Every structure is written in C-alpha cells, then in structure tokens.
Amino acid sequence: MADVFRQEWGRITAALIHQTGDWDLAEECAQDAFAQALRRWPRDGVPNRPGAWLMTVARNAAIDRLRRSSTYRAKVEELAVMETRETGTDGREPDADDGAVPDERLRLIFTCCHPALAMEARVALTLRTLTGLSTAEIARAFLVPEATMAKRLTRAKHKIANARIPYRVPPADALPERVPGVLAVLYLVFNEGYSASAGENLIRRDLCDQAVALAQVLAELLPGEPEAKGLLALMLYQRSRQTARVNDRGDLVTLEEQDRGRWDQVQIGLARGHLEEALAARRPGQYQLQAAIAGCHAAAPTAQATDWPRIARLYQYLADMTGSPVIELNRAVAVAMADGPAAGLAILRRLEADDALAGYYLLPATRADFLRRLGRNEEAASAYEEAAALAGTGPERRFLNARLAEVRSQGQQRG
Structure with missing residues (x-):
C-alpha cells in the first residue's frame, strides 16, 4: 500500500x-x-x-x-x-491516461511554487500536495510546531485562491523567472528524502523517488534549461548511493566507508549523461556544479582515489556563486581531505565566527571529525556531544555517539 x-x-x-x-x-x-x-x-x-x-x-x-x-x-x-x-x-475501472499525468503534476508544481508565495510555503505546499506528507511530518522537517505549519499551509492555499493564481504551467516568456523557484523546491524535497531532518530513518526513499520523477518531467518540459538537467543529474548521482549509505541495521555508513560495489552504476551512467548535456550549454549553475562534485565521487573506484583537490575547487566556485554557509562547510571538508584537517579547521573557525550555522548539527560534527583526525580527542569528544544533541535522526545520533565513545576510549588509553 x-x-x-x-x-x-x-x-x-x-x-x-x-x-x-x-x-x-x-x-x-x-x-x-x-x-x-x-x-x-x-x-x-x-x-x-x-x-x-x-x-x-x-x-x-x-x-x-x-x-x-x-x-x-x-x-x-x-x-x-x-x-x-x-x-x-x-465499467468499474477507468482507463487512466498515463500520458497526461506528468502535465497535471507539473501544473501543480508551478502553482505550489508561485513567486507570490514565500519559499517555505512553496516547499511545504509541494510536500503536502505532491507527496502526501502529513502536516506533522512537514512541521518536523521545518523544525516548527505542527500548529504553525497548519496555519502556513492554510495561508498558502488561501493566497492561491484570493490572488487567483492560475493552475497551469507558465507561458514560455515567464518560465525563466519561475524555474529557479521550482528547482529549489524539488532540491529541498529530494534533500529531505536523502537525509531526513528527523525520525528514525536516515533516508526517505519515497521522497527521493518523487523528487526524481518530478525533476525528470521538468527536464523534459524545459530541454533548453541546463540547470533542470543539472538538478536531475545531481539527484541521480546521490540516489545511486542510497543502499550503501546505511547498513542492515539502518545505521549510517560514511562515504569513505561505503561499499562502492553497491552503488547503482545504471543511475550513475544516466546522471553522467544528463550532466554532460547540461554542461554543453556553457551556462553553469549551482546544480550543475553540485552534480559535478557528485560525479567526482562516482568516478573514484576507492575513497583513497577521490580527487579531493578538484572537489575543493568546485566547492570554491559554488561558494562564490551561492554565498551559502552550508556550501562553505562542505568546502571545509574537501579542503581538509585535500590539505589536512588543520586547513579545514581554519575554514570552520570563520564559519563559527559568523554564527550563520548556529544549531546546525553538521557544524560541530565536522569540527569533531577534524579534531579526531588531529588526535585532539578531548576537544573532539565535546564537539561530538554537541553534535549528537542537535542531530535530528536516530542513525545520525547513533553514529555520533559511537564516535564519541571511540574518542573517549582513545583518550583514556593515552592517559
């Protein structure tokens, strides 16, 4: 069911x-x-x-x-x-016109993602109407009370009705200004599926599959939009690693520890093709760059063979393009892998000084990993504790607590 x-x-x-x-x-x-x-x-x-x-x-x-x-x-x-x-x-079952399905869903996507709505309302409405997530589940994803999310969804629906927002795919001349918003919503839906913000499961495959299906339809509708293909490529690269990201108990498996033989080579091949088509347009965008980074991981037969210097450069381009502190955090990881954890730690200090990622568990988790690699176990333990308290899912908390126990044990042995 x-x-x-x-x-x-x-x-x-x-x-x-x-x-x-x-x-x-x-x-x-x-x-x-x-x-x-x-x-x-x-x-x-x-x-x-x-x-x-x-x-x-x-x-x-x-x-x-x-x-x-x-x-x-x-x-x-x-x-x-x-x-x-x-x-x-x-006389009992209709002959559903499957060919009409994508357009119906696209009309709904563009309506949910209308620029008259706030971004958080667009994402919430898309999740509610296109994936069937409950208001409580969406509230957890946004880290807000359920009552707040219920009001947000109600206001969004009323605004669509009162502003007479049309239920349609926009005309061609309006697409350029509307597409980035739609791509952003699909990206956020996929991310919530790929790395859930709360709950006992790290991955919500249903959300990933929904986002990929919608991205495929969007890429077909907009063949001249390289970012649509770039986003689809990114999703396929990421989804190719799904089964390797958790073990049989549902625990988190880090990228460097994953069994790359379990990565889906068919999806990787499809992703590579979409990315090549997107890059051929010579109009680079953030999703194409992220897909290129994912492609670097997919091309490495082992974790040790990963081209971290190239990934660090791509993250630099991406950080310059977006100004996102999360991207800068990812760049810190790539720099640490290319040049050592001390270099990554220097980038983290600047991020922490800006306070833009306050409450984001991956910031202390990344600091903890750098400190662990440097052998500074006492400081690492403190950072792992902070990260575990902020983590939203069971697999993430179990992973962080396991690392916490590891550095404490190493500290005691050295003591």
Missing part, C-alpha cells in the same frame, strides 16, 4: 485540484480513497489497476460532496464527463 500511495497520491490530488479548484476537497477525497482501499483491499484483493481504482473512488467522493452545493454544479459536470471518458470496458 505504501508503494501505491507514493506513486498515486500526487497524481490523484493534482487531477482533483485541476477539476475542482478546491485544494482541501482534493486532499480530503484522496484521503478517503486511500482509507477505503485500506479497508477493502485486504478483504477483496488489490485491483488489477490500483491507481485507476483510487482515482475513481476519489472522483466519486468529490462529485458527492460538490452535489451538495449548486455553486459547484459545473464542476460536477466536468468530473462526470471525465469519469465517463475514462471508464474502462469493465
């Missing part, structure tokens, strides 16, 4: 929003359809085409609710016509 939910939620919600114009109604009817499936499928068996079954149930629920108000009579007729057109020969 989880796989069906992941595959069908966004499609069903997007179709209902398109037909009814009512976001809350669409979500409620989609939820009703999945609730019915949970009750009926264990008893009656899973339909041959579960997505079509869910769409029919959700659409019927929408029709029933809309019939209660004459205001929505035209919408009822639209839904009824759509249902008749898509009904299969058995």
Whole structure:
C-alpha cells in the first residue's frame, strides 16, 4: 500500500485540484480513497489497476460532496464527463491516461511554487500536495510546531485562491523567472528524502523517488534549461548511493566507508549523461556544479582515489556563486581531505565566527571529525556531544555517539 500511495497520491490530488479548484476537497477525497482501499483491499484483493481504482473512488467522493452545493454544479459536470471518458470496458475501472499525468503534476508544481508565495510555503505546499506528507511530518522537517505549519499551509492555499493564481504551467516568456523557484523546491524535497531532518530513518526513499520523477518531467518540459538537467543529474548521482549509505541495521555508513560495489552504476551512467548535456550549454549553475562534485565521487573506484583537490575547487566556485554557509562547510571538508584537517579547521573557525550555522548539527560534527583526525580527542569528544544533541535522526545520533565513545576510549588509553 505504501508503494501505491507514493506513486498515486500526487497524481490523484493534482487531477482533483485541476477539476475542482478546491485544494482541501482534493486532499480530503484522496484521503478517503486511500482509507477505503485500506479497508477493502485486504478483504477483496488489490485491483488489477490500483491507481485507476483510487482515482475513481476519489472522483466519486468529490462529485458527492460538490452535489451538495449548486455553486459547484459545473464542476460536477466536468468530473462526470471525465469519469465517463475514462471508464474502462469493465465499467468499474477507468482507463487512466498515463500520458497526461506528468502535465497535471507539473501544473501543480508551478502553482505550489508561485513567486507570490514565500519559499517555505512553496516547499511545504509541494510536500503536502505532491507527496502526501502529513502536516506533522512537514512541521518536523521545518523544525516548527505542527500548529504553525497548519496555519502556513492554510495561508498558502488561501493566497492561491484570493490572488487567483492560475493552475497551469507558465507561458514560455515567464518560465525563466519561475524555474529557479521550482528547482529549489524539488532540491529541498529530494534533500529531505536523502537525509531526513528527523525520525528514525536516515533516508526517505519515497521522497527521493518523487523528487526524481518530478525533476525528470521538468527536464523534459524545459530541454533548453541546463540547470533542470543539472538538478536531475545531481539527484541521480546521490540516489545511486542510497543502499550503501546505511547498513542492515539502518545505521549510517560514511562515504569513505561505503561499499562502492553497491552503488547503482545504471543511475550513475544516466546522471553522467544528463550532466554532460547540461554542461554543453556553457551556462553553469549551482546544480550543475553540485552534480559535478557528485560525479567526482562516482568516478573514484576507492575513497583513497577521490580527487579531493578538484572537489575543493568546485566547492570554491559554488561558494562564490551561492554565498551559502552550508556550501562553505562542505568546502571545509574537501579542503581538509585535500590539505589536512588543520586547513579545514581554519575554514570552520570563520564559519563559527559568523554564527550563520548556529544549531546546525553538521557544524560541530565536522569540527569533531577534524579534531579526531588531529588526535585532539578531548576537544573532539565535546564537539561530538554537541553534535549528537542537535542531530535530528536516530542513525545520525547513533553514529555520533559511537564516535564519541571511540574518542573517549582513545583518550583514556593515552592517559
């Protein structure tokens, strides 16, 4: 059922929003359809085409609710016509037009990512409507109370309605100003799946898969936009390492300790192709640079063979382009690997002085790693403690606590 939910939620919600114009109604009817499936499928068996079954149930629920108000009579007729057109020969399951699915989801993406909405609202609304994450899950991802996130989502939906934001892919002349916002949202969705901000699982494969699918559609829609291909390449490179990032117990495995034989070479090949197409346009952007960095890791047969000086240079370009303190933190890691941990520690001191990453667990975690490599175990232990207290997921906390025990043990032995 989880796989069906992941595959069908966004499609069903997007179709209902398109037909009814009512976001809350669409979500409620989609939820009703999945609730019915949970009750009926264990008893009656899973339909041959579960997505079509869910769409029919959700659409019927929408029709029933809309019939209660004459205001929505035209919408009822639209839904009824759509249902008749898509009904299969058995009279029970519609013949879903899979070719129309991507455009429906893209309309929803561009609506969720409209520049009239604040960035945090865009990401939250995309996560809610396209992936089906609960308000509580999104709140945890944003590190805000659930009530705050509920209000944020409600305000975003009201703004779309009140400002009459169109439910469509923008015309060609408006795409350049809208695409960066859409790419940023998909990037954040993927990152939440690739390295979850909270919970007991480090990786949420459902979010990664959703983000990759949407990025593929966007790259196809915008063949002349190299950053769309760059983002897709980055996602594929990162996703190729998913199974190697955790062990059988769900514990974190660092990049240098991963079994590279488990990296998915098919996805790496696809990523390389998309990145080459993007770079051929000679319009470099942040996603292309990040994909190039990921490509350096993918090209190294062993951790020791990694071209860290090149990665450090790419991070320098990326830091100059974005001004992001997180990118600067990553550059510190690359510099430490290329020139030694003391060089990385010098960059960290500047970051800590700026206070831009206060509360970000990877800052003390990185400091702890540098100090451990320098043999300064007492200071490393203090930094590991700080990082473990800030880490959001169980695997991250277990990893940091294991390293904490390691440096304490080494310190005692030397003492």
